[in-house]
Amino acid sequence: MNSTSQQLDSKDVKVKLLLAGGHEYTVYLKSDAPILHNLLTTIFMRAYKQESACNGLFQILIDQDRSLLCFPSEHLVGVVTEPPIMLQPMEAIQPVANDILPSYFLQFDNFFNPEEHKHLLQYVFQKQSAFLSTTTSTNDANYRQSMVLYSFTDFSELIVKKIQAIIPDVISKLGLPSFPVSQIETQLTAHNDGNYYKIHNDNGSPETATRELTYVYYFYQVPKPFSGGELLIYDSKISNNSYVNAESFKTVEPRNNSIVFFPSRYMHEVLPVSCPSKAFADSRFTINGWVRR
Numbered sequence: 001m002n003s004t005s006q007q008l009d010s011k012d013v014k015v016k017l018l019l020a021g022g023h024e025y026t027v028y029l030k031s032d033a034p035i036l037h038n039l040l041t042t043i044f045m046r047a048y049k050q051e052s053a054c055n056g057l058f059q060i061l062i063d064q065d066r067s068l069l070c071f072p073s074e075h076l077v078g079v080v081t082e083p084p085i086m087l088q089p090m091e092a093i094q095p096v097a098n099d100i101l102p103s104y105f106l107q108f109d110n111f112f113n114p115e116e117h118k119h120l121l122q123y124v125f126q127k128q129s130a131f132l133s134t135t136t137s138t139n140d141a142n143y144r145q146s147m148v149l150y151s152f153t154d155f156s157e158l159i160v161k162k163i164q165a166i167i168p169d170v171i172s173k174l175g176l177p178s179f180p181v182s183q184i185e186t187q188l189t190a191h192n193d194g195n196y197y198k199i200h201n202d203n204g205s206p207e208t209a210t211r212e213l214t215y216v217y218y219f220y221q222v223p224k225p226f227s228g229g230e231l232l233i234y235d236s237k238i239s240n241n242s243y244v245n246a247e248s249f250k251t252v253e254p255r256n257n258s259i260v261f262f263p264s265r266y267m268h269e270v271l272p273v274s275c276p277s278k279a280f281a282d283s284r285f286t287i288n289g290w291v292r293r
Contacts, residue, residue, distance in 0.1 A: 025062055185289040193226075228273045
């Protein structure tokens with residue numbers, strides 16, 4: 001399984017972590033990686049008596065990604081960066097309104113082996129009659145158009161097992177606080193000609209509030225029988241003390257047999273699909289769902 005995210009793979013800052021008890025560890029991080037910002041922010045917020053806002057567990061890969069370093073944020077004594085990375089104290093405590101907070105995602109290729117991928121395609125072709133029209137919580141008929149299959153036990157169990165195996169790595173690379181996983185939800189979705197999903201997030205209601213991570217696994221026939229269907233993940237900004245989407249966004253290509261992870265709070269949308277044949281078998285298929293705390 002190969003990680004191909006262009007957002008997080010570059011390693012250009014040498015970071016020495018100074019921990020309680022005189023322990024030191026050196027890692028290499030991208031200069032704008034969220035976990036580096038979180039490390040620096042933790043130090044600044046403690047200096048300004050804001051410790052309650054930065055409690056959490058850091059999980060950082062070390063030894064050329066062969067080991068995982070875990071430590072509570074209160075054990076972080078200092079951070080040495082080479083070259084120097086400066087963070088303004090007031091920005092660490094409260095971002096300036098209208099500042100853009102960049103979104104991050106991870107995309108892994110070759111998530112299923114070739115045989116699993118082949119059997120999954122055959123399975124959805126056989127289940128065409130079981131797919132239902134999708135809905136939204138507001139029942140807006142013009143907000144989302146696609147077909148969904150909620151029960152597909154064999155492949156649901158397979159993808160949950162694969163996701164469970166990489167969740168610690170995903171959380172670490174996205175720079176998120178560690179959380180106990182209570183549930184991994186799954187559904188199987190088909191987007192055909194003209195189908196789309198307008199801008200939304202995945203944890204904006206009381207029923208979905210515990211969703212921490214969203215994932216989307218893409219699969220379809222080769223050669224690719226459709227165009228469009230890109231996933232747009234919006235950057236965020238603060239307006240009236242609330243997080244809202246910015247105008248800027250990252251574009252995720254629906255690469256065959258790849259899976260994407262991103263925080264469920266991000267606003268995102270699926271662009272319209274063009275499928276000239278309109279045949280169900282030519283759809284843009286996904287297994288998508290959410291990791292709950």
